Amino acid sequence: MANRFGLPNLGIGLGLRTVHYGHILENAPDVGWFEIISENYMQTAGKPLWFLDRVAERYPIVMHGVSLSIGSSDPLNWDYLRELKALRDRVGARWVSDHLCWTGIAGRNTHDLLPIPYTEEALAHVVSRVREVQDFLEAPLAIENPSTYVEFSGSTMKEWEFLRALTEEADCGILLDVNNVYVSAYNHGFDPDEYLAAIPYDRVVQLHVAGHTNNGTNIVDTHVGPVLDPVWRLLGLAHERAGGASILLEWDADIPPFPVAHAEAKKAERWITGVAP
Amino acid sequence: MIDRKPSPLVGGATEAFVHERASATPGNPVLEATSSADDAQAQPPLVASVDRLQSWFAASVTHPGLLSKGVLADGLLSRLDELERVVTRGPRLGALERLGVYHYGYRARLVECLADDYPAVQFALGDDAFEALCHAYVERYPSRSPSLNAYGQHMATLLATRAPAGDADAAPLAFLAELATLEWALVEVLHAAAAPVLSLETLQATPPDAWPAARLPRAETVRLLRFDYPVNAYFQAWRTDQAPAIPEPASSATVVYRHDLMLWRLDLTPAMTALLAGLFGGETLGDALTHIEREVHDADELAEAERSVMIWFREWVAGGVFAGIELPPSEGATEVN
Numbered sequence: 001m002a003n004r005f006g007l008p009n010l011g012i013g014l015g016l017r018t019v020h021y022g023h024i025l026e027n028a029p030d031v032g033w034f035e036i037i038s039e040n041y042m043q044t045a046g047k048p049l050w051f052l053d054r055v056a057e058r059y060p061i062v063m064h065g066v067s068l069s070i071g072s073s074d075p076l077n078w079d080y081l082r083e084l085k086a087l088r089d090r091v092g093a094r095w096v097s098d099h100l101c102w103t104g105i106a107g108r109n110t111h112d113l114l115p116i117p118y119t120e121e122a123l124a125h126v127v128s129r130v131r132e133v134q135d136f137l138e139a140p141l142a143i144e145n146p147s148t149y150v151e152f153s154g155s156t157m158k159e160w161e162f163l164r165a166l167t168e169e170a171d172c173g174i175l176l177d178v179n180n181v182y183v184s185a186y187n188h189g190f191d192p193d194e195y196l197a198a199i200p201y202d203r204v205v206q207l208h209v210a211g212h213t214n215n216g217t218n219i220v221d222t223h224v225g226p227v228l229d230p231v232w233r234l235l236g237l238a239h240e241r242a243g244g245a246s247i248l249l250e251w252d253a254d255i256p257p258f259p260v261a262h263a264e265a266k267k268a269e270r271w272i273t274g275v276a277p
Numbered sequence: 278m279i280d281r282k283p284s285p286l287v288g289g290a291t292e293a294f295v296h297e298r299a300s301a302t303p304g305n306p307v308l309e310a311t312s313s314a315d316d317a318q319a320q321p322p323l324v325a326s327v328d329r330l331q332s333w334f335a336a337s338v339t340h341p342g343l344l345s346k347g348v349l350a351d352g353l354l355s356r357l358d359e360l361e362r363v364v365t366r367g368p369r370l371g372a373l374e375r376l377g378v379y380h381y382g383y384r385a386r387l388v389e390c391l392a393d394d395y396p397a398v399q400f401a402l403g404d405d406a407f408e409a410l411c412h413a414y415v416e417r418y419p420s421r422s423p424s425l426n427a428y429g430q431h432m433a434t435l436l437a438t439r440a441p442a443g444d445a446d447a448a449p450l451a452f453l454a455e456l457a458t459l460e461w462a463l464v465e466v467l468h469a470a471a472a473p474v475l476s477l478e479t480l481q482a483t484p485p486d487a488w489p490a491a492r493l494p495r496a497e498t499v500r501l502l503r504f505d506y507p508v509n510a511y512f513q514a515w516r517t518d519q520a521p522a523i524p525e526p527a528s529s530a531t532v533v534y535r536h537d538l539m540l541w542r543l544d545l546t547p548a549m550t551a552l553l554a555g556l557f558g559g560e561t562l563g564d565a566l567t568h569i570e571r572e573v574h575d576a577d578e579l580a581e582a583e584r585s586v587m588i589w590f591r592e593w594v595a596g597g598v599f600a601g602i603e604l605p606p607s608e609g610a611t612e613v614n
Contacts, residue, residue: 018297037298043426045470046498047538066300067423073328080423099300105331109420110383113300114334122327147302149378150364152330153322187375189368215307217369220378223301252299 002243004202005140005173007095010060010246012265021051023258031262033060035248039067042083056091063088067109068098070129071116074105081136095205097142097175100163117152118162130170142173142205147183147221160198167203174199177208178234183219196237204242209235210250223252226264236271298425303385305378311371323362329353338379341416345373347380387415394429395460397515398453401523426468433457449523452506459508462500462533463540469497475599477591483602489563492603493556498535499598501557503550509542536597548573548582549589
């Protein structure tokens with residue numbers, strides 16, 4: 001089963017990071033695609049865009065945002081959306097994603113991915129905003145499940161129920177981050193397999209994996225270090241159920257040389273063919 | 278000391294100064310487990326709209342003091358023991374500790390961004406004082422932009438207006454404000470749009486009699502900075518791991534520019550500074566040249582300036598410092614790159 005939007009399976013990709021620009025342009029490594037953090041290429045007309053243009057000439061690009069703030073009770077930021085769309089068109093991004101979260105209120109951006117209360121009121125709000133954004137972008141938006149560290153006492157549904165209802169009612173895609181499922185499951189005490197069982201896989205256009213930091217009392221989604229086996233296992237499950245989907249490794253702290261990050265991403269091959277290392 | 282050699286590449290390339298935002302969460306301090314959920318007395322959830330909950334959440338996690346005060350700051354809750362009516366405890370941590378991940382992460386992420394933009398200021402201040410400065414920055418300048426690329430733009434203003442702890446701190450603050458100005462200029466130049474610049478060929482093709490009336494505007498990727506301290510000399514010493522001390526006041530000027538994707542810093546003599554400031558201010562070359570005589574009183578320096586001015590121009594043009602050459606309409610030309 002491929003995704004219902006007809007978006008391509010780009011294989012295994014990596015998050016594009018500044019420290020890797022030189023290696024990528026000099027060595028043209030065999031990577032399926034690159035994902036960019038959209039906002040890193042906004043409010044700039046200079047060097048970052050020059051490198052992005054060169055990378056986009058050689059590789060498929062997908063845009064991953066952190067400031068759409070789809071769950072905020074602030075109005076949508078149309079200046080942001082216009083810049084997002086212009087960037088999408090500039091680099092020919094295959095799709096655009098952002099998080100099931102809000103990042104600020106009253107005009108202040110915390111630059112964090114803050115949790116949403118999973119209520120009917122919030123669902124109706126987010127559904128209408130996703131529809132508005134998709135109408136503007138003239139393309140499906142992929143919504144990612146975030147790592148969360150608290151839950152609201154007033155939530156009336158589980159995150160996976162909210163995500164399923166949102167994506168079906170707004171007719172949008174899912175960027176399923178299996179590391180975030182694992183992190184939130186640990187922090188809130190739910191079963192990650194139960195989460196994965198509830199996902200409408202025909203909407204999954206992309207999968208994320210990453211490393212995390214287990215403090216014993218909680219797990220923080222630091223995107224540091226190698227991906228742990230329980231997270232790879234979830235990737236294998238999700239990939240199989242989705243009938244294949246683009247896979248991306250995020251590595252954002254203590255970023256290693258490109259070949260190390262690339263080798264880590266390619267470990268996914270062992271888990272999606274059903275052969276554990 | 279100003280490097281009086283007409284070499285354009287004093288200071289070398291600067292490759293850092295890109296802050297990358299990620300969707301990750303900053304690593305948090307390890308938290309001790311608190312009482313288990315079995316001990317909890319069930320409290321009915323507080324009924325509030327999404328808007329109200331978000332206002333409370335934002336006020337809590339951006340509160341500059343203790344989170345236990347932050348959760349009471351906006352009036353949704355009147356007592357800390359009501360917190361679980363809004364957010365739940367988890368299997369290992371209580372509600373306040375769990376919320377603390379966001380409280381810690383908010384400032385940590387922005388401090389990290391400022392540290393990326395101002396590594397030399399961080400070195401000059403030391404880590405603890407720099408972090409305190411950043412906390413003051415975050416409080417005074419909350420982000421209102423989707424991107425963090427311009428977040429650090431107010432650092433020099435904050436330093437220049439920050440009350441010194443005592444008389445002894447006044448000079449370092451003035452120096453630090455200038456150092457922040459240099460570091461922010463590097464960020465601005467990195468993000469500036471590359472546009473066509475004046476070429477050597479065009480310069481050489483311009484007839485000598487057209488020069489006095491010509492204007493040579495600044496390229497977008499260039500900043501001219503004048504300081505009361507030897508800021509670039511300090512920055513260069515820091516870049517080359519010489520652990521410089523805070524310098525005594527001494528006038529200096531530096532031009533920062535991007536060329537072929539590299540960032541450059543060039544120290545200027547007073548004669549160079551007077552000439553470039555006039556040109557960047559929109560004056561004709563003829564008028565700008567008169568500043569040299571007005572502002573440079575040292576006979577040797579004046580003589581060297583007269584000998585070297587053509588060399589300076591060739592080097593500035595090679596570095597892409599001018600956007601083009603503008604000739605008066607009567608000369609039959611307007612703007613040429």
